[in-house]
Amino acid sequence: MVKNTEVNLSTVARDLKKNPSDAVVIGVGQGTDGPVLLDNPLTAKSAEALGDSLKALGVTGAADQLVRLPGLPETGAGILVLAGVGKVPATGPLTGESLRRAAGSAVRQLAGLATVTLAFPTATVQDVTAVAEGAALGAYSFTEFRSSSDGLKDPVRNAVIFTELAGTPELEAALKRAGLVAKAVNATRSLVNTPPSHLYPESFAEAAKDLAKGLPVKVTVWDEKRLEKEGFGGIMGVGKGSTRQPRLVKVEYSPAKATAKVALVGKGITFDTGGISLKPALNMGDMKSDMAGAAVVLNTVLALAGLGLPVKATAWLCIAENMPGGGASRPADVLTMFGGKTVEVLNTDAEGRLVMADGIVAASREYPDAIIDVATLTGAQLIALGNRTAGVMGSDSVTGALKAAADRAGELVWPMPLPEELRPTLDSQVADLANIGERHGGMMTAAVFLREFVGKDKAGEQIPWAHIDIAGPSFNNGSPYGYTHKQGTGCTVRTLVAYVEDILAAA
Ligand code: BES
Ligand code: MN
Ligand code: ZN
Secondary structure (H helix, E strand, O other): OOOOOOOEEEEEOOOHHHOOEEEEEEEEEEEOOEEEEOOOOOOHHHHHHHHHHOOOOOOOOOOOOEEEEEOOHHHOEEEEEEEEEEEOOOOOOOOHHHHHHHHHHHHHHOEOEOEEEEEOOOOOHHHHHHHHHHHHHHOOOOOOOOOOOOOOOOOOOEEEEEOOOOOOHHHHHHHHHHHHHHHHHHHHHHHHHOOOOOOOHHHHHHHHHHHHOOOOEEEEEEOHHHHHHHOOHHHHHHHOOOOOOOEEEEEEEOOOOOOOEEEEEEEEEEEEOOOOOOOOOOOHHHHHHHHHHHHHHHHHHHHHHHHOOOOEEEEEEEEEEEOOOOOOOOOOEEEEOOOOOEEEEOOOOOOHHHHHHHHHHHHHOOOOOEEEEEEOOOHHHHHHHOOOOEEEEEOHHHHHHHHHHHHHHOOOEEEOOOOHHHHHHHOOOOOOEEOOOOOOOHHHHHHHHHHOOOOEOOOOOEOOEEEEEOOOOOEEOOOOEOOEOOEEOOOOHHHHHHHHHHHHHHO
Protein backbone atom coordinates (compact mmCIF):
# COMPACT_ATOMS: atom_id res chain seq x y z
CA MET A 1 0.00 0.00 0.00
CA VAL A 2 2.84 2.41 0.81
CA LYS A 3 4.90 2.82 -2.36
CA ASN A 4 7.49 5.54 -1.93
CA THR A 5 10.30 6.14 -4.35
CA GLU A 6 13.58 6.84 -2.64
CA VAL A 7 16.11 9.43 -3.65
CA ASN A 8 19.62 8.14 -4.45
CA LEU A 9 22.14 9.80 -2.17
CA SER A 10 25.76 10.16 -3.19
CA THR A 11 28.71 12.46 -2.55
CA VAL A 12 31.34 14.17 -4.66
CA ALA A 13 34.43 16.02 -3.42
CA ARG A 14 35.51 18.09 -6.40
CA ASP A 15 35.30 18.75 -10.11
CA LEU A 16 31.60 19.28 -10.66
CA LYS A 17 32.13 19.42 -14.41
CA LYS A 18 32.94 15.71 -14.37
CA ASN A 19 29.75 15.05 -12.37
CA PRO A 20 27.08 16.84 -14.34
CA SER A 21 23.66 17.45 -12.82
CA ASP A 22 20.55 19.45 -13.64
CA ALA A 23 21.15 22.04 -10.96
CA VAL A 24 23.81 23.03 -8.45
CA VAL A 25 22.45 24.47 -5.22
CA ILE A 26 24.49 26.92 -3.17
CA GLY A 27 23.51 28.29 0.24
CA VAL A 28 22.94 31.93 1.08
CA GLY A 29 22.69 33.02 4.71
CA GLN A 30 21.04 36.06 6.29
CA GLY A 31 23.97 37.89 7.84
CA THR A 32 23.76 40.97 10.03
CA ASP A 33 24.73 43.16 7.05
CA GLY A 34 22.66 41.44 4.40
CA PRO A 35 22.90 38.20 2.42
CA VAL A 36 26.13 36.19 2.46
CA LEU A 37 27.11 33.56 -0.06
CA LEU A 38 28.19 30.51 1.95
CA ASP A 39 31.21 28.28 1.18
CA ASN A 40 30.79 26.90 -2.33
CA PRO A 41 32.61 25.14 -5.15
CA LEU A 42 32.67 28.14 -7.51
CA THR A 43 35.93 29.76 -8.61
CA ALA A 44 36.94 32.70 -6.43
CA LYS A 45 36.13 35.07 -9.26
CA SER A 46 32.60 33.76 -9.82
CA ALA A 47 31.90 33.60 -6.11
CA GLU A 48 32.93 37.21 -5.65
CA ALA A 49 30.84 38.44 -8.57
CA LEU A 50 27.82 36.48 -7.40
CA GLY A 51 28.27 37.59 -3.79
CA ASP A 52 28.34 41.21 -4.91
CA SER A 53 25.10 40.94 -6.88
CA LEU A 54 23.00 39.09 -4.27
CA LYS A 55 21.15 42.20 -3.09
CA ALA A 56 20.48 43.34 -6.64
CA LEU A 57 19.11 39.89 -7.46
CA GLY A 58 16.67 40.16 -4.56
CA VAL A 59 18.39 37.29 -2.75
CA THR A 60 17.94 37.64 1.02
CA GLY A 61 19.04 34.26 2.32
CA ALA A 62 15.71 33.81 4.13
CA ALA A 63 14.77 30.20 4.80
CA ASP A 64 12.80 28.63 1.91
CA GLN A 65 13.87 31.31 -0.57
CA LEU A 66 14.97 29.71 -3.85
CA VAL A 67 16.38 31.75 -6.71
CA ARG A 68 17.23 30.10 -10.05
CA LEU A 69 20.02 31.54 -12.21
CA PRO A 70 21.68 30.36 -15.43
CA GLY A 71 24.40 27.81 -14.73
CA LEU A 72 28.09 28.67 -14.74
CA PRO A 73 30.37 26.57 -16.97
CA GLU A 74 32.44 25.44 -13.97
CA THR A 75 29.48 23.75 -12.24
CA GLY A 76 28.50 21.32 -14.98
CA ALA A 77 24.81 22.15 -14.48
CA GLY A 78 22.24 24.01 -16.52
CA ILE A 79 21.09 26.09 -13.57
CA LEU A 80 22.62 27.55 -10.48
CA VAL A 81 20.25 27.74 -7.55
CA LEU A 82 20.63 29.99 -4.53
CA ALA A 83 18.91 28.51 -1.47
CA GLY A 84 18.23 30.49 1.70
CA VAL A 85 19.42 28.92 4.95
CA GLY A 86 18.05 31.67 7.21
CA LYS A 87 19.97 33.53 9.89
CA VAL A 88 23.63 32.57 10.10
CA PRO A 89 25.51 32.80 13.39
CA ALA A 90 28.15 35.58 13.45
CA THR A 91 30.77 32.96 14.27
CA GLY A 92 30.75 29.17 14.21
CA PRO A 93 28.98 26.66 12.00
CA LEU A 94 25.36 26.48 10.89
CA THR A 95 23.09 24.21 12.88
CA GLY A 96 22.37 20.79 11.43
CA GLU A 97 18.69 21.62 11.28
CA SER A 98 19.23 24.79 9.23
CA LEU A 99 21.21 22.69 6.73
CA ARG A 100 18.55 19.97 6.77
CA ARG A 101 15.80 22.47 6.12
CA ALA A 102 17.68 24.37 3.42
CA ALA A 103 18.60 21.20 1.54
CA GLY A 104 15.06 19.85 2.01
CA SER A 105 13.42 23.03 0.83
CA ALA A 106 15.63 23.21 -2.27
CA VAL A 107 15.05 19.57 -3.22
CA ARG A 108 11.33 19.89 -2.55
CA GLN A 109 11.05 23.01 -4.73
CA LEU A 110 13.22 21.56 -7.48
CA ALA A 111 10.83 18.66 -8.10
CA GLY A 112 10.76 17.94 -11.82
CA LEU A 113 14.55 17.85 -12.11
CA ALA A 114 16.25 14.44 -12.02
CA THR A 115 19.66 15.16 -10.48
CA VAL A 116 20.54 17.95 -8.11
CA THR A 117 23.94 18.75 -6.59
CA LEU A 118 23.83 20.26 -3.11
CA ALA A 119 26.83 22.40 -2.24
CA PHE A 120 26.24 23.58 1.33
CA PRO A 121 29.05 24.08 3.89
CA THR A 122 29.78 20.69 5.46
CA ALA A 123 32.57 20.63 8.03
CA THR A 124 31.57 17.39 9.75
CA VAL A 125 29.92 14.05 9.02
CA GLN A 126 26.88 15.34 10.96
CA ASP A 127 26.59 18.25 8.54
CA VAL A 128 26.63 15.91 5.53
CA THR A 129 24.05 13.70 7.24
CA ALA A 130 21.80 16.70 7.80
CA VAL A 131 22.01 17.70 4.12
CA ALA A 132 21.35 14.09 3.09
CA GLU A 133 18.34 13.73 5.39
CA GLY A 134 16.96 17.04 4.21
CA ALA A 135 17.32 16.00 0.59
CA ALA A 136 15.66 12.62 1.15
CA LEU A 137 12.81 14.23 3.09
CA GLY A 138 12.35 16.96 0.48
CA ALA A 139 12.15 14.39 -2.33
CA TYR A 140 8.69 13.14 -1.43
CA SER A 141 5.33 13.13 -3.14
CA PHE A 142 2.04 11.38 -2.62
CA THR A 143 0.30 10.63 -5.90
CA GLU A 144 -1.22 7.20 -5.31
CA PHE A 145 -4.77 8.46 -5.60
CA ARG A 146 -4.34 10.61 -8.72
CA SER A 147 -5.72 9.17 -11.96
CA SER A 148 -3.21 11.02 -14.11
CA SER A 149 0.25 12.49 -13.66
CA ASP A 150 -0.61 15.58 -15.74
CA GLY A 151 0.78 18.69 -14.14
CA LEU A 152 2.54 16.72 -11.41
CA LYS A 153 6.30 16.96 -11.04
CA ASP A 154 8.28 13.89 -10.04
CA PRO A 155 10.43 14.29 -6.94
CA VAL A 156 14.18 14.67 -7.49
CA ARG A 157 15.69 11.21 -8.11
CA ASN A 158 19.37 11.78 -7.34
CA ALA A 159 20.86 14.09 -4.73
CA VAL A 160 24.61 14.55 -5.02
CA ILE A 161 26.20 16.15 -1.98
CA PHE A 162 29.28 18.21 -2.64
CA THR A 163 31.62 17.78 0.34
CA GLU A 164 35.31 17.51 1.08
CA LEU A 165 34.42 14.49 3.23
CA ALA A 166 33.23 12.44 0.23
CA GLY A 167 34.38 8.83 0.07
CA THR A 168 35.28 8.20 3.72
CA PRO A 169 33.86 4.93 5.12
CA GLU A 170 32.38 6.85 8.06
CA LEU A 171 30.42 8.95 5.61
CA GLU A 172 29.07 5.90 3.75
CA ALA A 173 27.59 4.57 7.00
CA ALA A 174 26.14 7.99 7.81
CA LEU A 175 24.52 8.23 4.37
CA LYS A 176 23.02 4.79 4.75
CA ARG A 177 21.53 5.88 8.08
CA ALA A 178 20.17 9.10 6.59
CA GLY A 179 18.51 7.15 3.79
CA LEU A 180 16.94 4.62 6.13
CA VAL A 181 15.65 7.23 8.57
CA ALA A 182 14.19 9.33 5.75
CA LYS A 183 12.56 6.22 4.30
CA ALA A 184 10.88 5.61 7.67
CA VAL A 185 9.69 9.22 7.86
CA ASN A 186 8.35 9.12 4.30
CA ALA A 187 6.53 5.84 4.91
CA THR A 188 4.95 7.41 7.99
CA ARG A 189 3.84 10.40 5.90
CA SER A 190 2.27 8.15 3.28
CA LEU A 191 0.33 6.12 5.85
CA VAL A 192 -0.99 9.39 7.32
CA ASN A 193 -1.85 10.73 3.86
CA THR A 194 -3.71 7.58 2.81
CA PRO A 195 -7.45 8.27 2.92
CA PRO A 196 -9.58 6.49 5.51
CA SER A 197 -11.54 4.79 2.71
CA HIS A 198 -8.33 2.84 2.06
CA LEU A 199 -6.55 2.83 5.42
CA TYR A 200 -8.76 1.20 8.04
CA PRO A 201 -7.78 -1.17 10.86
CA GLU A 202 -7.51 -4.34 8.77
CA SER A 203 -5.67 -2.66 5.89
CA PHE A 204 -3.35 -0.83 8.30
CA ALA A 205 -2.39 -4.19 9.82
CA GLU A 206 -1.73 -5.53 6.30
CA ALA A 207 0.35 -2.45 5.46
CA ALA A 208 2.44 -3.06 8.59
CA LYS A 209 3.15 -6.62 7.42
CA ASP A 210 4.01 -5.36 3.94
CA LEU A 211 6.42 -2.71 5.18
CA ALA A 212 8.11 -5.26 7.45
CA LYS A 213 8.86 -7.65 4.57
CA GLY A 214 12.53 -8.50 4.29
CA LEU A 215 13.37 -7.14 7.75
CA PRO A 216 14.19 -9.23 10.84
CA VAL A 217 10.94 -8.35 12.63
CA LYS A 218 7.97 -10.39 13.75
CA VAL A 219 4.49 -8.97 13.17
CA THR A 220 1.55 -10.31 15.20
CA VAL A 221 -2.01 -9.15 14.57
CA TRP A 222 -4.87 -9.42 17.07
CA ASP A 223 -8.21 -9.46 15.22
CA GLU A 224 -11.48 -8.50 16.91
CA LYS A 225 -12.17 -12.04 18.13
CA ARG A 226 -8.85 -12.32 19.89
CA LEU A 227 -9.10 -8.75 21.25
CA GLU A 228 -12.53 -9.54 22.71
CA LYS A 229 -11.42 -12.89 24.14
CA GLU A 230 -8.30 -11.45 25.78
CA GLY A 231 -10.08 -8.45 27.24
CA PHE A 232 -8.81 -5.47 25.24
CA GLY A 233 -11.83 -3.41 26.28
CA GLY A 234 -10.40 -0.03 25.30
CA ILE A 235 -9.62 -0.93 21.69
CA MET A 236 -12.88 -2.91 21.33
CA GLY A 237 -14.95 -0.17 23.00
CA VAL A 238 -13.69 2.47 20.57
CA GLY A 239 -13.96 0.21 17.52
CA LYS A 240 -17.55 -0.95 18.18
CA GLY A 241 -19.23 1.89 16.30
CA SER A 242 -17.56 0.99 13.02
CA THR A 243 -18.25 -1.79 10.53
CA ARG A 244 -14.47 -2.05 10.22
CA GLN A 245 -13.22 -4.09 13.16
CA PRO A 246 -10.28 -2.95 15.30
CA ARG A 247 -6.82 -4.48 15.41
CA LEU A 248 -3.81 -4.59 17.71
CA VAL A 249 -0.51 -5.04 15.89
CA LYS A 250 2.73 -5.96 17.64
CA VAL A 251 5.94 -5.41 15.69
CA GLU A 252 8.99 -6.94 17.37
CA TYR A 253 12.63 -6.46 16.52
CA SER A 254 14.66 -8.67 18.84
CA PRO A 255 18.32 -9.03 17.82
CA ALA A 256 20.43 -11.55 19.71
CA LYS A 257 22.92 -8.96 20.98
CA ALA A 258 20.39 -6.45 22.36
CA THR A 259 21.67 -4.29 25.21
CA ALA A 260 18.44 -2.34 25.82
CA LYS A 261 14.73 -3.02 25.60
CA VAL A 262 12.18 -0.37 24.65
CA ALA A 263 8.46 -0.52 23.99
CA LEU A 264 6.72 1.99 21.73
CA VAL A 265 2.94 2.36 21.79
CA GLY A 266 1.11 4.25 19.05
CA LYS A 267 -2.42 5.63 18.63
CA GLY A 268 -3.90 4.20 15.45
CA ILE A 269 -7.34 5.76 15.02
CA THR A 270 -7.70 5.42 11.25
CA PHE A 271 -10.49 8.02 11.37
CA ASP A 272 -11.80 9.99 14.32
CA THR A 273 -15.34 11.27 13.84
CA GLY A 274 -15.58 11.70 17.61
CA GLY A 275 -18.08 8.83 17.78
CA ILE A 276 -21.42 9.63 19.44
CA SER A 277 -19.76 12.79 20.82
CA LEU A 278 -19.53 13.78 17.16
CA LYS A 279 -16.97 16.34 16.01
CA PRO A 280 -18.03 19.44 14.06
CA ALA A 281 -17.72 19.20 10.26
CA LEU A 282 -15.01 21.87 9.84
CA ASN A 283 -11.72 20.20 8.89
CA MET A 284 -12.93 16.81 10.11
CA GLY A 285 -11.04 15.30 7.17
CA ASP A 286 -7.79 16.08 8.97
CA MET A 287 -8.75 13.28 11.36
CA LYS A 288 -7.46 10.76 8.82
CA SER A 289 -4.17 11.63 10.52
CA ASP A 290 -5.31 10.29 13.90
CA MET A 291 -3.27 7.13 13.29
CA ALA A 292 0.01 9.04 13.00
CA GLY A 293 1.35 7.75 16.33
CA ALA A 294 0.93 4.13 15.24
CA ALA A 295 2.60 4.89 11.89
CA VAL A 296 5.49 6.54 13.76
CA VAL A 297 6.15 3.64 16.14
CA LEU A 298 5.82 1.09 13.33
CA ASN A 299 8.33 2.85 11.10
CA THR A 300 10.67 3.58 13.98
CA VAL A 301 10.99 -0.11 14.79
CA LEU A 302 11.46 -0.91 11.08
CA ALA A 303 14.23 1.73 10.88
CA LEU A 304 15.95 0.30 13.97
CA ALA A 305 15.80 -3.15 12.38
CA GLY A 306 17.12 -1.80 9.08
CA LEU A 307 20.01 -0.16 10.91
CA GLY A 308 20.71 -3.39 12.79
CA LEU A 309 20.97 -1.62 16.15
CA PRO A 310 21.43 -3.86 19.22
CA VAL A 311 18.11 -3.00 20.85
CA LYS A 312 15.03 -5.05 21.50
CA ALA A 313 12.27 -2.76 20.26
CA THR A 314 8.58 -3.56 20.19
CA ALA A 315 5.89 -1.39 18.64
CA TRP A 316 2.27 -1.75 19.73
CA LEU A 317 -0.17 -0.31 17.20
CA CYS A 318 -3.58 0.31 18.79
CA ILE A 319 -5.86 0.54 15.78
CA ALA A 320 -9.57 1.31 15.58
CA GLU A 321 -11.97 3.53 13.65
CA ASN A 322 -14.00 5.89 15.86
CA MET A 323 -17.46 5.99 14.28
CA PRO A 324 -20.95 6.82 15.60
CA GLY A 325 -22.64 3.59 14.47
CA GLY A 326 -25.52 1.80 16.16
CA GLY A 327 -23.07 -0.36 18.05
CA ALA A 328 -20.95 2.56 19.23
CA SER A 329 -19.99 3.20 22.83
CA ARG A 330 -22.25 5.76 24.51
CA PRO A 331 -21.29 8.55 26.87
CA ALA A 332 -21.72 6.90 30.34
CA ASP A 333 -20.73 3.43 29.13
CA VAL A 334 -18.12 1.65 31.24
CA LEU A 335 -15.30 -0.28 29.58
CA THR A 336 -13.06 -2.85 31.22
CA MET A 337 -9.59 -2.22 29.90
CA PHE A 338 -6.87 -4.82 29.32
CA GLY A 339 -5.59 -5.66 32.80
CA GLY A 340 -8.96 -5.06 34.49
CA LYS A 341 -9.21 -1.32 35.28
CA THR A 342 -12.63 0.15 34.47
CA VAL A 343 -13.22 3.44 32.66
CA GLU A 344 -16.39 5.46 32.34
CA VAL A 345 -16.56 6.92 28.83
CA LEU A 346 -18.00 10.38 29.37
CA ASN A 347 -16.92 11.66 25.96
CA THR A 348 -16.49 9.24 23.07
CA ASP A 349 -14.19 11.76 21.36
CA ALA A 350 -11.57 11.14 24.06
CA GLU A 351 -11.00 7.75 22.40
CA GLY A 352 -7.24 7.83 21.91
CA ARG A 353 -6.50 7.38 25.60
CA LEU A 354 -8.83 4.34 25.63
CA VAL A 355 -6.99 2.43 22.91
CA MET A 356 -3.61 3.58 24.26
CA ALA A 357 -4.42 2.33 27.76
CA ASP A 358 -4.76 -1.22 26.43
CA GLY A 359 -1.49 -0.89 24.51
CA ILE A 360 0.42 0.51 27.49
CA VAL A 361 -0.79 -2.32 29.75
CA ALA A 362 0.20 -4.91 27.12
CA ALA A 363 3.63 -3.28 26.67
CA SER A 364 4.18 -3.19 30.46
CA ARG A 365 3.72 -6.94 30.76
CA GLU A 366 7.03 -7.49 28.94
CA TYR A 367 9.06 -5.38 31.41
CA PRO A 368 10.79 -3.04 28.96
CA ASP A 369 13.44 -0.60 30.24
CA ALA A 370 11.17 2.22 29.05
CA ILE A 371 7.79 2.74 27.42
CA ILE A 372 7.28 5.63 25.03
CA ASP A 373 3.84 6.28 23.65
CA VAL A 374 3.13 8.51 20.67
CA ALA A 375 -0.35 9.85 19.97
CA THR A 376 -2.34 12.59 18.25
CA LEU A 377 -4.10 12.76 21.57
CA THR A 378 -5.49 16.24 22.24
CA GLY A 379 -6.55 19.48 20.61
CA ALA A 380 -5.16 21.00 23.80
CA GLN A 381 -1.66 20.17 22.55
CA LEU A 382 -2.19 22.66 19.72
CA ILE A 383 -3.44 25.30 22.15
CA ALA A 384 -0.44 24.82 24.43
CA LEU A 385 2.44 24.36 21.97
CA GLY A 386 1.13 25.21 18.52
CA ASN A 387 1.29 23.10 15.40
CA ARG A 388 5.03 22.42 15.18
CA THR A 389 6.12 21.47 18.69
CA ALA A 390 5.24 18.12 20.24
CA GLY A 391 4.55 17.88 23.97
CA VAL A 392 6.42 15.30 26.02
CA MET A 393 5.35 14.21 29.50
CA GLY A 394 6.19 11.42 31.93
CA SER A 395 9.19 10.13 33.87
CA ASP A 396 11.96 12.75 34.04
CA SER A 397 14.62 10.28 32.89
CA VAL A 398 12.75 9.49 29.67
CA THR A 399 11.42 12.98 28.89
CA GLY A 400 14.91 14.45 29.39
CA ALA A 401 16.49 11.88 27.08
CA LEU A 402 13.77 12.46 24.49
CA LYS A 403 14.29 16.23 24.57
CA ALA A 404 18.04 15.74 24.07
CA ALA A 405 17.43 13.27 21.24
CA ALA A 406 14.95 15.63 19.56
CA ASP A 407 17.48 18.48 19.75
CA ARG A 408 20.08 16.27 18.10
CA ALA A 409 17.62 15.08 15.45
CA GLY A 410 16.41 18.62 14.71
CA GLU A 411 12.81 18.10 15.84
CA LEU A 412 10.77 20.32 18.15
CA VAL A 413 9.54 18.76 21.39
CA TRP A 414 8.92 20.46 24.71
CA PRO A 415 8.53 18.92 28.19
CA MET A 416 5.33 19.61 30.09
CA PRO A 417 4.54 18.75 33.73
CA LEU A 418 2.01 16.31 35.14
CA PRO A 419 0.51 18.33 38.00
CA GLU A 420 -0.89 16.12 40.76
CA GLU A 421 -4.11 18.13 41.08
CA LEU A 422 -5.21 16.84 37.68
CA ARG A 423 -5.54 13.24 38.84
CA PRO A 424 -8.72 13.69 40.98
CA THR A 425 -10.42 15.44 38.05
CA LEU A 426 -10.45 12.03 36.35
CA ASP A 427 -12.42 10.40 39.19
CA SER A 428 -15.66 8.74 38.10
CA GLN A 429 -18.90 8.23 40.04
CA VAL A 430 -19.17 4.64 38.88
CA ALA A 431 -15.83 3.34 37.54
CA ASP A 432 -12.13 3.43 38.47
CA LEU A 433 -11.58 6.41 36.19
CA ALA A 434 -13.42 8.70 33.79
CA ASN A 435 -11.98 9.32 30.34
CA ILE A 436 -12.22 13.11 30.66
CA GLY A 437 -11.12 15.48 33.43
CA GLU A 438 -9.91 19.06 33.74
CA ARG A 439 -10.31 20.76 30.38
CA HIS A 440 -7.65 23.44 30.91
CA GLY A 441 -4.25 21.93 30.26
CA GLY A 442 -6.08 19.03 28.61
CA MET A 443 -2.87 17.68 27.09
CA MET A 444 -1.57 17.04 30.60
CA THR A 445 -4.91 15.64 31.81
CA ALA A 446 -4.75 13.08 29.01
CA ALA A 447 -1.20 12.13 29.99
CA VAL A 448 -2.22 11.74 33.64
CA PHE A 449 -4.94 9.36 32.42
CA LEU A 450 -2.38 7.29 30.47
CA ARG A 451 0.00 7.17 33.45
CA GLU A 452 -2.60 5.13 35.35
CA PHE A 453 -1.96 2.27 32.93
CA VAL A 454 1.82 2.18 33.04
CA GLY A 455 2.84 -1.04 34.79
CA LYS A 456 5.46 -1.74 37.42
CA ASP A 457 8.89 -3.26 36.88
CA LYS A 458 10.03 -6.41 38.68
CA ALA A 459 11.12 -4.30 41.70
CA GLY A 460 7.65 -2.79 42.00
CA GLU A 461 8.56 0.66 40.62
CA GLN A 462 6.66 2.30 37.75
CA ILE A 463 8.34 1.45 34.45
CA PRO A 464 10.06 4.60 33.10
CA TRP A 465 7.56 6.06 30.67
CA ALA A 466 6.99 9.07 28.43
CA HIS A 467 4.05 10.23 26.38
CA ILE A 468 4.50 12.34 23.23
CA ASP A 469 1.45 14.27 22.02
CA ILE A 470 1.87 14.97 18.28
CA ALA A 471 -1.66 16.24 17.53
CA GLY A 472 -0.30 19.43 15.90
CA PRO A 473 3.11 18.59 14.44
CA SER A 474 2.10 15.29 12.81
CA PHE A 475 -0.04 17.02 10.17
CA ASN A 476 0.76 20.17 8.25
CA ASN A 477 -2.46 21.79 7.05
CA GLY A 478 -0.58 24.96 6.09
CA SER A 479 1.99 25.63 3.37
CA PRO A 480 5.06 23.46 2.91
CA TYR A 481 8.32 24.67 4.44
CA GLY A 482 11.86 23.28 4.69
CA TYR A 483 11.64 19.53 4.13
CA THR A 484 8.06 19.51 5.47
CA HIS A 485 5.38 18.89 2.86
CA LYS A 486 1.65 19.40 3.19
CA GLN A 487 -0.33 16.86 5.27
CA GLY A 488 1.58 14.02 6.99
CA THR A 489 4.96 15.14 8.36
CA GLY A 490 6.35 11.91 9.83
CA CYS A 491 7.44 13.84 12.90
CA THR A 492 9.13 12.11 15.87
CA VAL A 493 10.48 9.11 13.91
CA ARG A 494 13.86 10.88 13.84
CA THR A 495 13.65 11.71 17.54
CA LEU A 496 12.86 8.11 18.49
CA VAL A 497 15.70 6.68 16.39
CA ALA A 498 18.09 9.22 17.96
CA TYR A 499 16.76 8.34 21.45
CA VAL A 500 17.56 4.66 20.92
CA GLU A 501 21.02 5.48 19.56
CA ASP A 502 21.63 7.64 22.64
CA ILE A 503 20.59 4.99 25.17
CA LEU A 504 22.70 2.38 23.36
CA ALA A 505 25.71 4.71 23.44
CA ALA A 506 25.18 5.19 27.18
CA ALA A 507 24.66 1.46 27.91
N1 BES B 1 -7.78 13.05 17.75
C1 BES B 1 -8.23 14.04 18.65
C2 BES B 1 -7.18 15.08 18.99
C3 BES B 1 -6.74 15.98 17.87
C4 BES B 1 -7.33 17.23 17.71
C5 BES B 1 -5.70 15.63 17.04
C6 BES B 1 -6.91 18.06 16.70
C7 BES B 1 -5.27 16.45 16.03
C8 BES B 1 -5.87 17.68 15.86
C9 BES B 1 -8.67 13.37 19.95
O1 BES B 1 -9.19 12.10 19.83
C10 BES B 1 -9.73 14.21 20.55
O2 BES B 1 -10.76 14.33 19.95
N2 BES B 1 -9.49 14.73 21.74
C11 BES B 1 -10.44 15.55 22.41
C12 BES B 1 -10.39 15.19 23.88
C13 BES B 1 -11.46 15.86 24.70
C14 BES B 1 -12.81 15.32 24.34
C15 BES B 1 -11.14 15.63 26.15
C16 BES B 1 -10.06 17.00 22.21
O3 BES B 1 -8.86 17.32 22.24
O4 BES B 1 -10.95 17.80 21.99
MN1 MN C 1 -11.24 12.08 19.41
ZN1 ZN D 1 -8.55 11.04 18.22
